[in-house]
Amino acid sequence: MTDRFTFTLSATDGKARQGRIDTPRGTIRTPAFMPVGTAGTVKAMMPESVAATGADILLGNTYHLMLRPTAERIDRLGGLHKFMNWSKPILTDSGGFQVMSLAGLRKLTENGVTFKSHIDGSRHELTPERSMEIQRLLGSDIVMCFDECPALPATDEAVRQSMELSMRWAERSRDAFGDRPGHALFGIQQGGVTQDLRAQSAEALRAIGFDGYAIGGLAVGEGQEAMFAVLDYAPDLLPADKPRYLMGVGKPDDIVGAVKRGVDMMDCVLPSRSGRTGQAFTRHGVVNIKNARHADDPRPLDESCSCPACTGYSRAYLHHVFRAGEMISGMLLTWHNIQYYQDIMAEMRDAIAQGTFADWEAGFHAGRAAGDIAPL
Numbered sequence: 001m002t003d004r005f006t007f008t009l010s011a012t013d014g015k016a017r018q019g020r021i022d023t024p025r026g027t028i029r030t031p032a033f034m035p036v037g038t039a040g041t042v043k044a045m046m047p048e049s050v051a052a053t054g055a056d057i058l059l060g061n062t063y064h065l066m067l068r069p070t071a072e073r074i075d076r077l078g079g080l081h082k083f084m085n086w087s088k089p090i091l092t093d094s095g096g097f098q099v100m101s102l103a104g105l106r107k108l109t110e111n112g113v114t115f116k117s118h119i120d121g122s123r124h125e126l127t128p129e130r131s132m133e134i135q136r137l138l139g140s141d142i143v144m145c146f147d148e149c150p151a152l153p154a155t156d157e158a159v160r161q162s163m164e165l166s167m168r169w170a171e172r173s174r175d176a177f178g179d180r181p182g183h184a185l186f187g188i189q190q191g192g193v194t195q196d197l198r199a200q201s202a203e204a205l206r207a208i209g210f211d212g213y214a215i216g217g218l219a220v221g222e223g224q225e226a227m228f229a230v231l232d233y234a235p236d237l238l239p240a241d242k243p244r245y246l247m248g249v250g251k252p253d254d255i256v257g258a259v260k261r262g263v264d265m266m267d268c269v270l271p272s273r274s275g276r277t278g279q280a281f282t283r284h285g286v287v288n289i290k291n292a293r294h295a296d297d298p299r300p301l302d303e304s305c306s307c308p309a310c311t312g313y314s315r316a317y318l319h320h321v322f323r324a325g326e327m328i329s330g331m332l333l334t335w336h337n338i339q340y341y342q343d344i345m346a347e348m349r350d351a352i353a354q355g356t357f358a359d360w361e362a363g364f365h366a367g368r369a370a371g372d373i374a375p376l
Helices: 045-054 062-067 071-076 079-083 096-100 128-138 156-177 196-207 223-230 252-260 268-278 308-312 315-323 329-352 359-371
Strands: 006-013 016-023 026-030 031-036 058-060 090-093 105-107 115-116 123-126 142-145 182-190 214-215 244-246 265-269 277-282 285-288
Touching: 006 329, 016 252, 016 329, 026 096, 026 329, 031 329, 058 062, 062 071, 062 090, 062 096, 062 123, 062 128, 071 128, 079 090, 090 096, 090 128, 096 115, 115 128, 123 128, 128 142, 128 156, 156 182, 182 196, 196 214, 223 252, 252 329, 252 359, 268 277, 268 329, 277 329, 308 329, 315 329, 329 359
Parallel strands: 031 265, 058 090, 090 142, 142 182, 182 214, 214 244, 244 265
Antiparallel strands: 006 016, 016 026, 105 115, 115 123, 277 285
C-alpha cells in the first residue's frame, strides 16, 4: 500500500495504454471504467456488488452531494467512503457539468456560478475554491478542477471564451487544492471540437501542473464521429506519464474507441440507467428485455457472463420482473451491465499487455455486428 498517488504505464499497443494508478486506498487498473455513484450510491447496487464486478473506483457527484445531504454533513459523519461503505478510491467531479445543464437557473461570472437548486430552489454559489472545499470535505481521492463546459454545438468564439475561463479556474483550483499527499487533482482540457483550442488548453494545463488530465467537453451533443475525431489528437496533447480521463463516456463502442486512442479512464451513467429501463449490454449487442420475444426464452442474457443475472435467471424471468415492475429487475440488469463493462475493460487490459489489441477490437465489433442471439 502506498501513501502517494502514482501512475505506472506498463504496456502500450498502438496508442492503447495499460497500467495502474496506486493510491492509499488501493490500486486502479487502467484502462478503467468508473461506475457512477451520483448521490453516494450506484443506483440499484450494493457497494459489495459493485466491487464484485471488478470495479476499482467509483465516481461521486459534487453538485448533488453539496445539495443533499451536504458535504459538511458527510464530513461530520466520517467522509464519503465511510458514509457510502466504499473503501476503494473515489473520484468526484467538480460540479461544473451539472451546473451547465441548469440553463435558466444559473448565472455565470468570472468568479464562479450562482444557481438555484433543482431540489428546493435555494440559491448557491460554486467557485473553484468552493468546489475544492466540497471535494476535500467529501474525502475524494481524485479531485477534479472546476471548469465551465459549454453544450455543443456552439460558436468558436463561445468555446474559446469558455476554455479560457476554465483555464483561469484551473489555476485557482490548483491553488485552492494545495498540498494533499495521497490525493490527486486532475485538470480538464476544454476546447470543443477545435484542435487549436484543445492545444492551447493542454498547454495551459501542463504549465499549471496536475496529477492527471481529463478530456472534457465531449459527449455533449457532438456525436461519436466528431468525438473520435477529437480523440485522434487530444490525448496526445496531454502528458504521457499521467493518467488521461475521458469524462462522461459512454456506450461500449465509445469506450473501446477511446481506449484505442490513448484514454486511461472513463465514467458514464449508462450501464446503471439502462439497467433500470430494461436494456442490457451483451457481447452480441443491446438486449431490450421488455420485448415480447423474451417472454418464453429460457436462455441467459449472455452465456459468457458470470453475473447473477446470467448465471441464475433466464431471459423469460428478467422479462417478467421488468414487465411486473419488480425492483429486482433493475438490480439484476444493472449488475449485469456493470459486469459487462468491467469485463471488456479487463479484456482490453490483457490484450494491450499481450500486444493483441487490434485482434481483440476486431472480435469485439464482429460479435456486436452479428447481433443478438437468434430467438427460439
